[in-house]
Amino acid sequence: MRFTLKVFLTAMAVLLISAPSAFAAKKVTLAYVEWDCAVASTNVARAVLQEKLGYDVEILPVAAAAMWQAVATGDVDGMVTAWLPETHKNYADRLKGKFENLGPIVGGAKLGWAVPKYVDIDSIADLNKHADKFDGRVYGIDPGAGLMQLSEKAMEEYKLNKFELMEGSGATMTAALADAIKHKQWVVVTAWSPHWMFGRWELKYLDDPKGILGGEEHIDTIVRKGLKQDMPKVYAFMDRFQWDSPDQLQMVMAWNQEPDADPYKNAVRFINENPKLVNGWLGK
Amino acid sequence: MTMPIIPKIPLGASIETSIDFLAEHLSFATKAFAKVVESGIDLLVGTMMFLPPWLLILLAAGLCWRLSKSRGVALFTMLGLGLIWNLGFWSPTISTIALVLVATSLAIIIGMPLGILTALSQPAYRLIMPVLDFMQTMPAFVYLIPAIPFFGLGKVAAIFSTVIFAMPPAIRLTCLGIRQVPRELVEASDAFGATRGQKLLKLQLPMAASTIMAGVNQTVMLALSMVVVAAMIGAKGLGGEVWKAIQRLDPARGFEAGLGIVIVAMIFDRVMQRIVVRKRS
Numbered sequence: 001m002r003f004t005l006k007v008f009l010t011a012m013a014v015l016l017i018s019a020p021s022a023f024a025a026k027k028v029t030l031a032y033v034e035w036d037c038a039v040a041s042t043n044v045a046r047a048v049l050q051e052k053l054g055y056d057v058e059i060l061p062v063a064a065a066a067m068w069q070a071v072a073t074g075d076v077d078g079m080v081t082a083w084l085p086e087t088h089k090n091y092a093d094r095l096k097g098k099f100e101n102l103g104p105i106v107g108g109a110k111l112g113w114a115v116p117k118y119v120d121i122d123s124i125a126d127l128n129k130h131a132d133k134f135d136g137r138v139y140g141i142d143p144g145a146g147l148m149q150l151s152e153k154a155m156e157e158y159k160l161n162k163f164e165l166m167e168g169s170g171a172t173m174t175a176a177l178a179d180a181i182k183h184k185q186w187v188v189v190t191a192w193s194p195h196w197m198f199g200r201w202e203l204k205y206l207d208d209p210k211g212i213l214g215g216e217e218h219i220d221t222i223v224r225k226g227l228k229q230d231m232p233k234v235y236a237f238m239d240r241f242q243w244d245s246p247d248q249l250q251m252v253m254a255w256n257q258e259p260d261a262d263p264y265k266n267a268v269r270f271i272n273e274n275p276k277l278v279n280g281w282l283g284k
Numbered sequence: 285m286t287m288p289i290i291p292k293i294p295l296g297a298s299i300e301t302s303i304d305f306l307a308e309h310l311s312f313a314t315k316a317f318a319k320v321v322e323s324g325i326d327l328l329v330g331t332m333m334f335l336p337p338w339l340l341i342l343l344a345a346g347l348c349w350r351l352s353k354s355r356g357v358a359l360f361t362m363l364g365l366g367l368i369w370n371l372g373f374w375s376p377t378i379s380t381i382a383l384v385l386v387a388t389s390l391a392i393i394i395g396m397p398l399g400i401l402t403a404l405s406q407p408a409y410r411l412i413m414p415v416l417d418f419m420q421t422m423p424a425f426v427y428l429i430p431a432i433p434f435f436g437l438g439k440v441a442a443i444f445s446t447v448i449f450a451m452p453p454a455i456r457l458t459c460l461g462i463r464q465v466p467r468e469l470v471e472a473s474d475a476f477g478a479t480r481g482q483k484l485l486k487l488q489l490p491m492a493a494s495t496i497m498a499g500v501n502q503t504v505m506l507a508l509s510m511v512v513v514a515a516m517i518g519a520k521g522l523g524g525e526v527w528k529a530i531q532r533l534d535p536a537r538g539f540e541a542g543l544g545i546v547i548v549a550m551i552f553d554r555v556m557q558r559i560v561v562r563k564r565s
Binding site: 029031034035036060061062063065066069070073075076169170171174175178 | 307311428429432433436437438515518520524527528530532533
């Protein structure tokens with residue numbers, strides 16, 4: 001027994017001593033969620049850090065909650081896909097003071113409820129009259145998202161008592177939408193843009209006369225505490241990194257939509273085609 | 285719907301506080317441990333990726349044949365892994381296999397001694413069984429995110445949650461196997477003056493071997509069923525491919541990656557089944 005304890009303690013000691021050597025220098029880790037806009041932005045940031053600054057960058061696709069948690073605990077260096085003020089409000093509030101916000105990389109993002117173009121109504125206020133045509137359902141996404149909380153509020157405020165807000169995920173929502181469009185049925189979903197569904201189908205946002213679903217969203221860069229001291233160059237770049245316009249982001253997203261597209265190759269193509277913009281990010 | 289008179293017991297809040305406390309004071313050790321495990325896995329994956337796929341497939345088929353003594357299993361291994369390679373899921377499959385191997389080895393290294401302990405000691409049995417119920421039924425999502433401060437994102441946190449989820453069958457069936465050894469035999473070995481250690485190594489464990497192997501098999505299967513959940517915290521691999529496909533509404537790729545998981549699971553399962561059958565005969 002004494003012997004095994006000794007072995008165990010020695011092993012632990014060896015582990016602790018050897019651990020720091022496992023920290024490779026010049027490695028940057030970025031977390032992201034598997035959304036198209038996030039894939040595009042994260043790969044461009046990775047391309048600049050690797051091709052221009054010579055860092056070795058790992059990008060990790062995770063769930064939104066895990067992404068925020070990882071930045072707050074300092075496990076990853078940052079992310080470029082924080083949807084604020086509404087979508088990720090929950091995470092930002094809970095982890096207040098444990099991360100650093102370096103400002104938006106793009107504005108003009110939007111939350112709302114969307115329907116296919118062939119649906120004859122234009123406002124959330126008119127939904128109740130046609131509840132049976134919509135099957136009494138609003139297709140939502142993950143229950144944790146800010147969009148869902150706003151949608152719940154909209155259900156109350158517009159007194160949509162004939163409707164039920166379905167919880168699911170981004171994938172189940174788009175699947176329900178795809179299915180309805182295939183059969184030319186009426187359907188309403190909780191939506192946000194930039195999102196590939198607006199490229200794939202003819203959709204429109206419903207008017208929100210009470211302004212419940214929020215105004216414009218922006219997508220921010222969030223980095224861990226202490227990045228400025230540890231990697232000033234990375235910090236400086238992340239601070240300056242932003243798209244010229246939502247259209248530019250949409251363009252890269254469209255590239256990634258093509259069959260067999262490699263997001264990283266597209267990101268490298270983008271930085272090669274926009275040297276001026278990239279030099280601005282690098283403070284040149 | 286709150287209960288009258290008795291105020292709400294602050295169960296969740298106290299759990300959160302203790303997690304925060306532990307994260308504050310323990311995470312330096314768990315993080316260091318995570319780094320080491322991660323470099324171990326990277327080494328394993330690196331070695332497997334270093335070999336050309338066809339060679340590794342032949343090696344795997346040979347190994348399966350050695351273990352299972354069945355040509356069918358070896359052939360299936362060759363064709364199945366060949367299909368995975370053809371579909372373009374070679375590297376995620378390697379990473380998933382490495383993850384499952386490490387997680388199940390850990391689960392077995394921890395689980396078997398615990399199983400022996402529960403079989404031989406009634407107090408331990410009473411203590412450990414309810415804990416196992418917890419481990420098996422608590423949804424993994426619950427501790428997936430809190431595990432991040434301790435193990436960081438990625439493979440190690442995934443292994444941690446996989447071990448918790450997959451270990452119970454190894455413990456339960458080890459315990460069951462030992463308890464099922466006929467009383468007469470145990471009494472006979474006592475009569476011949478066997479020590480506790482001799483009794484365990486020469487009688488109880490060999491007699492329980494096939495049941496224990498069934499438990500190990502269950503553990504491997506459960507570990508494989510965790511791969512998609514583990515992808516949510518960046519474990520990548522085949523689970524990551526499935527998860528990505530689901531999020532992008534790409535059923536074609538989702539099914540292909542899912543099929544990869546099925547093939548890997550079937551190879552593991554058939555090989556182990558054969559070992560169990562051989563042990564029985």
